Amino acid sequence: MTFYQGQSLADAVREATAVLSDAGVPSPRVDAELLAEHLLGVGLGRLRAMLLGDASAPEGYGELVQERAGRVPLQHITGVAYFRHLALRVGPGVFIPRPETESVVQLVIDHVAGMQNPKVVDLGTGSGAIAGSIAHEVPGAEVHAVEYSVFAHAWAAKNLEPLGVILIEGDLRDALPEHNGTFDVVVSNPPYIPAEAIPTEPEVALHDPPEALYGGGADGMELPTAAAASAARLLKPGGYFVMEHAEVQAGWISGMLQRTGRWKDVATHYDLNGKERATSAVLASPSPDE
Numbered sequence: 001m002t003f004y005q006g007q008s009l010a011d012a013v014r015e016a017t018a019v020l021s022d023a024g025v026p027s028p029r030v031d032a033e034l035l036a037e038h039l040l041g042v043g044l045g046r047l048r049a050m051l052l053g054d055a056s057a058p059e060g061y062g063e064l065v066q067e068r069a070g071r072v073p074l075q076h077i078t079g080v081a082y083f084r085h086l087a088l089r090v091g092p093g094v095f096i097p098r099p100e101t102e103s104v105v106q107l108v109i110d111h112v113a114g115m116q117n118p119k120v121v122d123l124g125t126g127s128g129a130i131a132g133s134i135a136h137e138v139p140g141a142e143v144h145a146v147e148y149s150v151f152a153h154a155w156a157a158k159n160l161e162p163l164g165v166i167l168i169e170g171d172l173r174d175a176l177p178e179h180n181g182t183f184d185v186v187v188s189n190p191p192y193i194p195a196e197a198i199p200t201e202p203e204v205a206l207h208d209p210p211e212a213l214y215g216g217g218a219d220g221m222e223l224p225t226a227a228a229a230s231a232a233r234l235l236k237p238g239g240y241f242v243m244e245h246a247e248v249q250a251g252w253i254s255g256m257l258q259r260t261g262r263w264k265d266v267a268t269h270y271d272l273n274g275k276e277r278a279t280s281a282v283l284a285s286p287s288p289d290e
Helices: 009-022 028-040 044-050 061-069 074-078 099-112 129-137 150-163 202-207 222-234 247-260
Strands: 080-083 086-089 119-123 142-147 166-169 183-188 235-244 263-270 276-283
Touching (some): 009 061, 028 061, 028 074, 074 080, 080 099, 086 129, 086 150, 099 235, 099 263, 099 276, 119 129, 119 222, 129 150, 150 166, 222 235, 247 263
Parallel strands (some): 119 142, 119 183, 142 166, 183 235
Antiparallel strands (some): 080 086, 263 276
16 A cells, blocks of 8 residues: 555554554554654654644655555664663664663663762663663763674674764674683673574564574574673673573573682662573682683
């Protein structure tokens, strides 16, 4: 179906909602509104007021609706992903940040509350959502971020430079050796999907970069294990590590951290949907080579 500029905004959004619903888009009405708002640039509240009047549909609306019906991620179409207090620039080649990761950021912010100039690093920053939010919400924090993908690094640079985050292109497995034993917090949302667990959502399977999804190995645990090892190397004694993971991986990750003998106060944390979303721990002792 094509939406013409002369059609009323209310009718266009209503028809777009039906098209997106038929295509299996999870939130068809909201997406239809956000696509119209993207073209009009008026803000979602103003758009919803306009829907009650006689405003016309914006030019190009039909093309965007068809893209979304093809399960191109909404954020790729609009170029923006909203995360906590940030509007992040995103597009092909970078993992779109998820709302559940906001609770991981909150764990870090709660931990550093009252700490003077905490030094924090985000391993595998992607779009820069975690590192950028910490820099934005923790005045005085020294925030570093590491990203391996050239494409994701380019997006992260756009998002993090204005926030003063120190971004490097590198591998979370061996990055920042010159900073060993100096960080107060290491946070990571590494790739963790098992090799055979192909995501069912087209937006994820077809558009999120594979290197941001699959954690390595049949169980997906290679990169999470590496992130934990890097955290033990980078943290000060008593430093705090928190890592996001899949709900079904919580027990495995807690056990892995405990078996190393390097960590204490290992704890699992739930997201707003009640899922075991992250695990944190405190470094018990310096690494042997320090």
